[in-house]
Structures are given as structure tokens and as C-alpha cells.
Amino acid sequence: MRIDTCLRTLTSLAASAPLLWASAVQAQRLTTERVAVGLNGSLFVTAPPGDTQRLFIAVKDGQILILDLTKGEILPTPFIDIAVESFAEQGLLGLAFHPDYEQTGHFFVHYSRPGDGNTVVARYTVSDKDPNVADPNSAVQLFVIDQPHDNHNGGWIGFGPRDGYLYVAMGDGGSGDDPDDRAQNIDDLLGKMLRIDVNGDDFPEDPHNNYAIPPTNPFVGREGRDEIWALGLRNPWRCSFDRLTGDLYVGDVGQEAREEIDFQPGDSRGGENYGWKCEEGTICGDEPSRFCKCGDENLVPPILDLERSDARCISGGYVYRGSAIPALAGTYFFADYLTRRVWSLRYDGREVSEFTDRTEELSSPGYDLRALASFGEDARGEVYICSTRGEIYRIVAAGPACEDIRKLKADCNGRGRVNAVVRLKNKLYDGQSVTLAVGDEEYEVDIRGRKAKLKVCCSQGVVTVELRDPQECRPPVDVECP
Missing domain, CATH: 2.120.10.30 (TolB, C-terminal domain)
Incomplete structure (x- = not known):
């Protein structure tokens, strides 16, 4: 017969076991x-x-x-x-x-x-x-x-x-x-x-x-x-x-x-x-x-x-x-x-x-x-x-929620380099980061004040820039690098 130990013990007595149910993908960290x-x-x-x-x-x-x-x-x-x-x-x-x-x-x-x-x-x-x-x-x-x-x-x-x-x-x-x-x-x-x-x-x-x-x-x-x-x-x-x-x-x-x-x-x-x-x-x-x-x-x-x-x-x-x-x-x-x-x-x-x-x-x-x-x-x-x-x-x-993001903007400077900027509505997340994807590559970008900026080389042609974290906050932006 088990006598309950939930509050008798003020420290955990058991290591956790693997969860049997699959976790759902969450848009907000x-x-x-x-x-x-x-x-x-x-x-x-x-x-x-x-x-x-x-x-x-x-x-x-x-x-x-x-x-x-x-x-x-x-x-x-x-x-x-x-x-x-x-x-x-x-x-x-x-x-x-x-x-x-x-x-x-x-x-x-x-x-x-x-x-x-x-x-x-x-x-x-x-x-x-x-x-x-x-x-x-x-x-x-x-x-x-x-x-x-x-x-x-x-x-x-x-x-x-x-x-x-x-x-x-x-x-x-x-x-x-x-x-x-x-x-x-x-x-x-x-x-x-x-x-x-x-x-x-x-x-x-x-x-x-x-x-x-x-x-x-x-x-x-x-x-x-x-x-x-x-x-x-x-x-x-x-x-x-x-x-x-x-x-x-x-x-x-x-x-x-x-x-x-x-x-x-x-x-x-x-x-x-x-x-x-x-x-x-x-x-x-x-x-x-x-x-x-x-x-x-x-x-x-x-x-x-x-x-x-x-x-x-x-x-x-x-x-x-x-x-x-x-x-x-x-x-x-x-x-x-x-x-x-x-x-x-x-x-x-x-x-x-x-x-x-x-x-x-x-x-x-x-x-x-x-x-x-x-x-x-x-x-x-x-x-x-x-x-x-x-x-x-x-x-x-853990980072900006969808409602905190004002704009995702991206362009190409004409020399094969993509410039991407995430603009936030406030400075609450200064020092944290967001994830930007340029084509198939992902980059963790630090937030400074109300902005997160990324400059990265890309190949010629149309490149899709996405904000991956939080997911689905803004539609992807297609830019063309000549």
C-alpha cells in the first residue's frame, strides 16, 4: 500500500521517464x-x-x-x-x-x-x-x-x-x-x-x-x-x-x-x-x-x-x-x-x-x-x-510573439547579398534572438532594441526569406539577386 509522498518530500525523488505521447509543434517558444x-x-x-x-x-x-x-x-x-x-x-x-x-x-x-x-x-x-x-x-x-x-x-x-x-x-x-x-x-x-x-x-x-x-x-x-x-x-x-x-x-x-x-x-x-x-x-x-x-x-x-x-x-x-x-x-x-x-x-x-x-x-x-x-x-x-x-x-x-512583430523586410543589394530586417513593436526582447531562413540556411539573429538585422550572401536568382521563430507570423518574402 503506497502512502502518498507528494508533499512529504520537498525534493524530487525520481528521474523522469520518456514521454510516450508525441509533442505537438508549437509556434511560440x-x-x-x-x-x-x-x-x-x-x-x-x-x-x-x-x-x-x-x-x-x-x-x-x-x-x-x-x-x-x-x-x-x-x-x-x-x-x-x-x-x-x-x-x-x-x-x-x-x-x-x-x-x-x-x-x-x-x-x-x-x-x-x-x-x-x-x-x-x-x-x-x-x-x-x-x-x-x-x-x-x-x-x-x-x-x-x-x-x-x-x-x-x-x-x-x-x-x-x-x-x-x-x-x-x-x-x-x-x-x-x-x-x-x-x-x-x-x-x-x-x-x-x-x-x-x-x-x-x-x-x-x-x-x-x-x-x-x-x-x-x-x-x-x-x-x-x-x-x-x-x-x-x-x-x-x-x-x-x-x-x-x-x-x-x-x-x-x-x-x-x-x-x-x-x-x-x-x-x-x-x-x-x-x-x-x-x-x-x-x-x-x-x-x-x-x-x-x-x-x-x-x-x-x-x-x-x-x-x-x-x-x-x-x-x-x-x-x-x-x-x-x-x-x-x-x-x-x-x-x-x-x-x-x-x-x-x-x-x-x-x-x-x-x-x-x-x-x-x-x-x-x-x-x-x-x-x-x-x-x-x-x-x-x-x-x-x-x-x-x-x-x-x-x-x-522566449522571444517575440507574433503580435510583437511589426514587419519582415528583405531585399538584395545587387551584389549577391541579402539584407533582412525584422522590426518589432517594442524593446521588450532586446538581447534575445529570432531565427531567419534565407533559402535553405537558417541564421539565429540577435535583437538590438527594436530590430534584428541579417546580411548574408546568396546565390543568384530568387531567394525566399522566412521568419522561422515564431513560426507563421509573417508570410515569406521573395527577393531576386541578379
Whole structure:
């Protein structure tokens, strides 16, 4: 029986194995830039709606730190420091800002309670005097869920972009093979995706429960816990909404055979059963369940499952909806904590396409992408990678995107020499390079300011000059050398 090691080990324990799926050709090269270093156990990054100047970093031991994006500096005073149990897979695991944070000042956390390790979801409020410091005495407990073991806590929380409700990812309670069959038990909140209304209170006489049940939750008015939105999850460590479509992506950590990405469309009415422990990914689970059987028609298969040779501890990511790299719009990024791999894919609701291993291109020179526990978004929709080794990376273009290129021009000076010039719209890529092809030869050309220039001899006749990187940005130019 395997006890999960995803967060017990803060360094990768296994070398990656060859990816079995072919990578799609991408028009836009990517890399990463490190925006924070020297943290201890960073697990998640996010930002309040509309706040483009700050990034908030949740740390396993209970701190929330602020990265000033305008200065590239971590503020010296933590936003808040919450007492948590941080043994094994426990700690401060989730952070979400109220959709109306600018008016309410409310943010929400998912953490392990000191002493017993039980899950707490609570609300805090920012200080009236300093927007960079929260009021530590403002805590309001929404609920507590008993945890039988110290692993499989889930941990992600997030607000639905369409309904404004808070979604809470809960693991199956731990150990291995879900011994108490909790993920399929609709009278148990473990192994589920929960959905609650943080703006109401259906328990006014109970100080320990401060939330309301959305009336459209799938188990309202029938057997099962009203808080449940979806079931059949093992350890949904990291999840996310596509901010444009409202689609929900769930990275669910497997047992012994599969790591999976589950999907729920933005117009779902809830109630999906993702199969654990009857199924692990697309195969049958090792242990029987009292509530379902492998192959049941009502079980929702993952959009992607990876064998153990490729992934051992999946970290769900985000769909890119930023503005800096338009060619990436709709691309979902995710990673594996133990094999140190990063991938991307597109999903149109029917099939996966452009499944691509991004590990090499995102491993910038001097950076060692290890222990990739999480992804995150800033307020602009740019995507970040969060490592428990204390480093935060932003995914950026490795060179100019198509939208950055103003013109490709080429001519012949009459003496068998081609002159080619790539003109850019700004100086953001000064010092980087592009690839120009003259005939059958390729040349890597440095960008200086807003231009990249190439002078090269050619044979007589018509010669085609192409911009190869990014691909298909501009049509080729034919020049004639007499």
C-alpha cells in the first residue's frame, strides 16, 4: 500500500521517464523568469481580482506573503501568519480572494488545524489601516472537517467565475486505497468537490458553521450531503477554473497506476462522479467499493491520464488567459511533482489536442524546476509556477510573439547579398534572438532594441526569406539577386 509522498518530500525523488505521447509543434517558444526566491515551502500563488501590482504567496507553514510585482520584491511583513499543523501533507493548503474583495476585504483559507490536523476553511479580513496586512483577529470559521489521516487533504479552494460560489476540494481522508470508501459515500464530505455560498448562513445558531447551501447543488432535497458538488476524487491537490469559460480542471493524484486530469464544463449542473476508488484514471481500481463498480456508465473518465512512468504526483494547473502571449490562449498547463515534468494541452470539451512536453523549454538556464507543487494566476491572467523549494516562476515568451512583430523586410543589394530586417513593436526582447531562413540556411539573429538585422550572401536568382521563430507570423518574402 503506497502512502502518498507528494508533499512529504520537498525534493524530487525520481528521474523522469520518456514521454510516450508525441509533442505537438508549437509556434511560440516559451521560457520562465524567476520572480521570487528564498521562500520556504511555497505552495500557491494568486491575486485579488483587479490587483495587478501584487501576487500573494501561500506558504505551507501558515504564512501568506506579498510579492510587489512593480518592484520584484517580497514585502518584509507577512500579509498574515496563521497557526497550522504542517506535518506531512498538512499545512496552509489553499487561498482564495472574495470576488468583491475590493469592497469586502474578505479572503478565505484552507488549512490543517494545529493538534488534530482537521481541515478548516475560514474567512479573514484585510486590515482597515494597511492593505498589505490582514487582521489576524478577524477569523470566521466556515466549517471543520475531521481528517482520519495526515495525507490526502486536497487543499484547493476557488470561486466560480460564473456563480460566485466557493468550491472546496477535499481528498478521500488518506491512508491508501480509500479504506473507508469515503470518496463514493454521498453522506461523507471527503473525496468530494464541495460548493458553498460564503455570503449567507444557513446555520445561524451554530457558531462553527457559517455558510449557506446553494439551492442548485445536486444533492439538495435528496439523499446525500447538500454541500457536495462532485464526488469520486482521491486527492484533488490543485484545481482551477478557466476564467473565460468557467470550465473546471482538477488534477487528481493517483494511487499506484495513474495520474489524471478531470474536467467539468462551465455549464455543468454538478453531480459528476469521477470514479475513485472504483476506477483509477481509465483503469479499474485495486479495491472494490460498496457504492459503484468499475465500468459503471455514470462514472466520468478523465480527459487525460498518465502512466507511472511519466507521472507520479500530478499538480493541476491553469488555462492561459493572459495578454502577454496571445498564441497560448486556451492552453492548459500542468506538471508532476516527482518526475519534474511540465506539460500543456488544449481541450475543446470533446478531445485533447496539442499535448506537449514543456519541461525543457521552461527550464531556463540556471533554473532547476523541481518540486512543482502548484500553478497560479495573477490578476492579468499570466501563469506562474510555484515550487516548494521556495521559488516562483512566471511563464513568458522566449522571444517575440507574433503580435510583437511589426514587419519582415528583405531585399538584395545587387551584389549577391541579402539584407533582412525584422522590426518589432517594442524593446521588450532586446538581447534575445529570432531565427531567419534565407533559402535553405537558417541564421539565429540577435535583437538590438527594436530590430534584428541579417546580411548574408546568396546565390543568384530568387531567394525566399522566412521568419522561422515564431513560426507563421509573417508570410515569406521573395527577393531576386541578379
